Amino acid sequence: MPIIESTRAVTRWTTRIIPLFLVGVISYATYVVVGRVCSSYLINKRSELGPAIAILVLYFLLLLLMIGTYIRAVIAVLVDPGIVPLGPVAIEQRKREKENRRQGIQGHDLESRPYYGGVDLDPDSPGLEQFYTKDVFICENNGRPKWCSHCYNWKPDRAHHSTEIDRCVLRMDHYCPWVGGMIGENSFKFFVQFTSYTACYCAVVLGAAASSLRKEINEGSSLDPHFIPIIVLAAFFGLFTFLMTVTSVRYIFANMTNVDMLSSRTKVHQLAVRVPRGTESTDKFTVVTYPLPKLEEVTNGRSNDTARPRAVESRGASPQPNRVSPSTRDDLATRTFAILRTEPGENPWDIGAWKNWQSVMGTNVLDWILPFRRSPCANHESHDSFYPMGKVLADVLARYNLNDLAINNGVGLEMKELRKGNRS
Ligand SMILES: [Zn+2]
Incomplete structure (x- = not known):
């Protein structure tokens, strides 16, 4: 390694x-x-x-x-x-930069300059699925996750790009010269x-x-x-x-x-929160459905840069008549998210002092005092979110009148729809 x-x-x-x-x-x-x-x-x-x-x-x-x-x-x-893995473009770029440095080539040609890649607009962009298979994730206005233009990859919740090591670090804290590296989760x-x-x-x-x-x-x-x-x-x-x-x-x-x-007092988090399929955008929030529609479905012959309007359904928009109708099975695999905002200064990951402590230090005294096991928060297998979310998420859902539609019963909802689909 x-x-x-x-x-x-x-x-x-x-x-x-x-x-x-x-x-x-x-x-x-x-x-x-x-x-x-x-x-x-x-x-x-x-x-x-x-x-x-x-x-x-x-x-x-x-x-x-x-x-x-x-x-x-x-x-x-x-x-x-x-650290967050590099996207394929960043891997290629860094390899080229390394090779150029080895050969003593200075950065006067375009290829050897540092590359800052814009967002990958491909609806099947690698790595997107690890976001929309969760019930909540941090998103941009268009409902896509945050993007790192240095690593050319999607940024999981709470990951930040460190210029010190030139990589995105999960739950990044600070660079510590005493231990010689970036302190993160x-x-x-x-x-x-x-x-x-x-x-x-x-x-x-x-x-x-x-x-x-x-x-x-x-x-x-x-x-x-x-x-x-x-x-x-x-x-x-x-x-x-x-x-x-x-x-x-x-x-x-x-x-x-x-x-x-x-930015603890002013930070507003934008969350993509899973809602039942068919939930429409309202004047309070917009929705986005994953997997994102293919470009040809979206544009129908128009230019490629109009990918977003379909990815994020505009307020109160009626379904597009020329959308390719997917099979029931494909339809059941789609997931719809409402784009919601916290109030300034709210911390969605605050799950109460005791659970916060356990999420970093471990669940028993031996974990607290001995340096063997990693923090439980470094485990990202949960389908709920990258890190457990607390009362703030419930408050946000209540503010948008979404408590009944919640992710909390997302799985149950899926099963019900599946059974309904089988019967029909
Ligand atoms: Zn990065």
Whole structure:
């Protein structure tokens, strides 16, 4: 599996140097805590074996958890960061760019320039089906999913394009130079575990060194020269990781990311919500039916750029007389979606603090504390939506008077129509 790294050389080098720096700081902290605080001062000088053992156990336990979560987060961001696959055009384009770079060709001809592909208007565009087989997805005004012109592919809900790694990342959070990659849905849990354990680790180092220093001052004995530097280092990293942890935990409980926070008060989400077949556009919303009609069905000899008007039925439009009538079976495979909007600042993925927590950290205590299993929210097998949606979706449906037609009974509705179809 290819390693996903930053596209910027400076960032790549920074992320390679940081682990060496961390190894240096941790080695020094281990020397001070084990050699100076516990061995020289507490055991040899004061004969306090109990406190020394307690500090050592806590220290190495947290060190182990810190290193374990760090390695897990680094593996996740470098090898499996949860990125959206590239579309065929982007794959070709990047191959060509790589080849040109290898041959030293500068970007003066059209072919070697970065390619920004417009939306794929093909009604059978690869990947569309993974959207319309769900009951709700984020869409544009024309009812199609969002499109990434850099990756030349459809963007699943909550995916954003990262210029740092030049790929769309699922539930993208932020670029972290400390772990050397983009924090997203596959790594956020391990990142939070890492910052939590690092904050606790720093607290133990700080507590051990500060209490020993205070005793030395009270005794009037000579001060260990290593205590003050380690106190400064532990306080700095401790405060930094503590604040990171508090912020991240707050986001987890609200089901937000750093990217979501940028527009959290004003963001309006546009949702394609599945409604029964035959639902017509009203003055409040338009509907779109998938699979999208073939271009020849749509245009009937007119130019290709009129694909949209049929894809999104205009308000109150009557069915087009020259539409190719599909078989009943094909008709049953079609899915109609109403295009609805949230109010500004509403977060459709907020499913309540407790469930939000479980969706990222896991459903049991072992998952919360150990860096093995990925977040449950990284599983996208549900046919409801890419990420579970909560009360906001119910509110939106109520506002559009659609609660009865809902996706909630979408499957039941399908079965009823199927039986009806078989009888007739
Ligand atoms: Zn992208």
